Amino acid sequence: MSAMASLPATFTTGTARDSGLHFRDLYRLRDEGELMELSRGVFRKADAAVPTWPDLLAVSMRAPVAIVCCVSAAVVHDLTDEIPREVQIAVPRNRRPPRIDYPPTEVFRFGIESFESGLTEVEAAPGEHVRIYSQERTVVDLMRLRGRLGEPLALSALRRYLRRRDARPGEVLAFAEELGVLGSVRTAVDAVIAE
Known part of the structure; x- marks a missing residue:
């Protein structure tokens, strides 16, 4: 998914939307384990380095x-x-x-x-x-x-x-x-x- 590739390691729903990733796809990727939801509307790519904080x-x-x-x-x-x-x-x-x-x-x-x-x-x-x-x-x-x-x-x-x-x-x-x-x-x- 090209929209997913253009996103930083940690991003918000708004950033994803601006990159062309529909919220349905965003939550599907979360459910499939490709994204972690750190907080409401804040996501991190599962393959990104583990954050210290x-x-x-x-x-x-x-x-x-x-x-x-x-x-x-x-x-x-x-x-x-x-x-x-x-x-x-x-x-x-x-x-x-x-x-x-x-x-x-x-x-x-x-x-x-x-x-x-x-x-x-x-x-x-x-x-x-x-x-x-x-x-x-x-x-x-x-x-x-x-x-x-x-x-x-x-x-x-x-x-x-x-x-x-x-x-x-x-x-x-x-x-x-x-x-x-x-x-x-x-x-x-x-x-x-x-x-």
């Missing part, structure tokens, strides 16, 4: 503006051993939050002015990247949301980050200042460094 890939296809954040970002950056029950993503406050049932997703609404601060990417599958916050931004987000996500998680991630050779505490403090939590983050950084 399939849930993040699926969610990013459904919500391309969203950025992987908090515990989900901490897992990717190896800042925690905790396994989140939901993929955590951030969207700007002025955008309607996406409703994604599978994979389970938790949406945070972050301020527009700092929404893309600390934005980076991770390769979720070979050649396919997902928007994610940097290690430093993730540490600060965990600290500022510690009332919701848990103080032990936030402090553990901060401790783990600061013990790395490539740690940049100054950058953590710069994000903390930008996000309005400099006092509490500085106190926590000083306490961890003093340990």
